[in-house]
Amino acid sequence: MSAAVDDELWSAIGDPIRRTMIDLLLADGPGTATSLSRRLPVTRQAVSKHLAVLDRVGLIHAEPAGRERHYQVDEAQLARAVAQLSAVGSTWDARLRRIKRIAETIERHRTTNQGG
Amino acid sequence: MSAAVDDELWSAIGDPIRRTMIDLLLADGPGTATSLSRRLPVTRQAVSKHLAVLDRVGLIHAEPAGRERHYQVDEAQLARAVAQLSAVGSTWDARLRRIKRIAETIERHRTTNQGG
DNA sequence: GGTTGAGTGCAACCAAAGGTTGCGAAAGGT
């Protein structure tokens, strides 16, 4: 269910800083390492490393513009990541519901048979 | 939007091993560090550390049974985690849709004004 | 009841990841 590529995607969006970075890029449009670092609690170099990670898994791509490097979200890849998220979420959700249903069934049997 | 507690939850389920562990606990019911390590590509000690992390954020809780420690998923807390997942997912999804709509609008304007 | 075996916890040690500082190089503004 979770292959190697998917794991890469997950660990990419698993980091809170990287998640916030994607949030910022989505909300404010393309940005640079410096512009992002101004809105994050880490240094520009740390942001730069995170950008490299996100770039490596294809969640963002860079566009050189003079002395700046504009990064922007790859919509298709992010859509894939979102699909992963909701897949895991719904799997767990379904299992939780199943467990709850079984528990209720057992409870019902017990009260029916023992009466208290 | 993402507080400190939520970040803890996220980083807990961000690890692929921990995600698989939750999967196993949900699918097969309560298990021990040893039983889980038999179905995972890491040693018992590594599993034990992951169990400690999951326990610390409240996603699972242990139940001593003789010389064994049975861990099982805390349904309420996992439900919260699932809610986090779908929240982030739907946020990104909405922004992606918004971006796409804007892009289409721009494209439409361009073709209307310049004709190609 | 002592021995043996499975399960656990603790400690030491290693490698990778995230973060920082420092520096040098390229590109733009004055």
Place this chain on the structure above:
DNA sequence: ACCTTTCGCAACCTTTGGTTGCACTCAACC
């Protein structure tokens, strides 16, 4: 030309995930 901004690289530190090794506990069995 000069200064500023932005970037990339390298060294270093800390945390985290992983391993091995060892000692302890509890259950089972003779």
